[in-house]
Each structure stands twice: as C-alpha cells, then as structure tokens.
Amino acid sequence: MCGRFALKAPPADIASHFGVDAVPEAAPRYNIAPTQPILIVRHRWQQPEAGLEAVHVKWGLLPSWAKDESMAAKLANARGETVAEKPAFRSAFRRMRCLIPADGFYEWEATPSGKQPWFIRLKSQELLAFAGLWEHWQAPDGTPLETATIITTDANELVRPVHDRMPVILQPADYAAWLGAQTKAEDLKALLKPLPEDLMERYRVSRRMSNARNEGEECMAPV
DNA sequence: CCAGACGTTGTT
DNA sequence: GTCTGG
DNA sequence: CCAGACGTTGTT
C-alpha cells in the first residue's frame, strides 16, 4: 500500500518533470501522512485544454456525495483492481485522474522485533508519479475541499519481501494517457500495474520515522 | 418504494 | 450519486 | 501508514 511518502524535489524540478508552469513553493517533505496536504498534477479544472497545473489537496478522498469529512481518512488508497467500479471511486476514476509527485515511499516490514520501515524509490533517484484520483467536495455550509487518493496494486519482486501491496507508479510515457479525458477505461486499467522491479531500489530507514510527527531529512536516510 | 452503504489495510 | 437489500 | 488516545468531575 502507500501510507507514507516523501517529496523533497525543489518546485522547479517538479515543474520541469511534469511540464507545469508553476509549482507552489513548499519545503522538502520527508514524511507525508494521510490527512496532510499533498501536491497533485492535473488538467486545469474546467479548462482542460489550458494544460496542467500543480496544486495542494488533502490526502484522503472524499466522494462528492459524502455527508461529512469522516469518510476521507479511510480512503487514502484505492485498489487498482476495483477502483473503476467501487462507488466511492468510480466517478473520480472516470473524470478526476491526477499524478502525485514523489521521491519515494515507505513500507513497513513486520519483524519479530516490531515494524521495520523501508524507503523505496527509483534506482535513478528521479522524481516519480503515483497514479491518483482527486475530488471536489462541499461542506453543508458551502466550504469547498479538494482531496485525493493513491491507487495501489500488487507488490513487485523488490517490494514483496517487505509488503504485499505498493502504489501504482506511472512512467513518464504514460502520464498523458492517465490524465487524458479520452483514454478508454480498458486502457486506463492496463496502466494500473506494478512498476518493473529492476527500476527500483529499497533500504532500511530509522524507526523514528514511523511517528508521523518526525518530519526531518533523517526519515529517508539509510540506516 | 425507502434506507443504508459506499473503503483499505492488516490481522485472525 | 448510485446501487443493494428489504 | 503508525502512534496514541480512549473519561468525568470539579477546581484553577
């Protein structure tokens, strides 16, 4: 799955990798947790021909029909195998797809002595993109809220010893298809596969990062 | 018809 | 909003 | 995802 990740790349690098004009200024983040703001890349809202934009939204999808915010916490992830059909996700799957930039993500290995966190990233150490969905929600009093979720799939051989699920990572050649309004559901589903393991690497990190309050650079430092 | 659910993870 | 269960 | 709280009363 994907319940914690890092995004430390400078805004200018994110802008050039994804081809967006401007990325909001933000400090490097090494321990991003559900309910926190996350950066997403999407077609400009209601003017898709105007290109891509990068904005911050809350991590945890809130379907437009939700009565209150309580549902969002549980929807930090969506299973790729069922996301096209599940009531909470299918509408976003059709019309609200996004990319979620990251430098890598964390998974926990259950060991006799407790949960051991690992950091997993591209061997190239380049920026990567999770396949995501976003939604626009309005509170009963009219207050708007934008949210997003990260799609998961089976772990590949590199991740499997640590955990049996991992986020869907899209390759740059697939960004346009994932975001495109014209892409058929069948072709979208074909993108929701584990990234080949030979492109990735992993290493152990400090257990101190398991507490989401610890946000320093040491979270993703090898131990 | 109305009422109620709508999710993932890990663990058992 | 839309589907399922009663 | 993991960590941490989980309660009421009365008093300050």
Next chain:
DNA sequence: GTCTGG
C-alpha cells in the same frame, strides 16, 4: 478493540 491525528 477502535477511532483520531499526523
């Protein structure tokens, strides 16, 4: 055990 906060 289950929910909330980060």
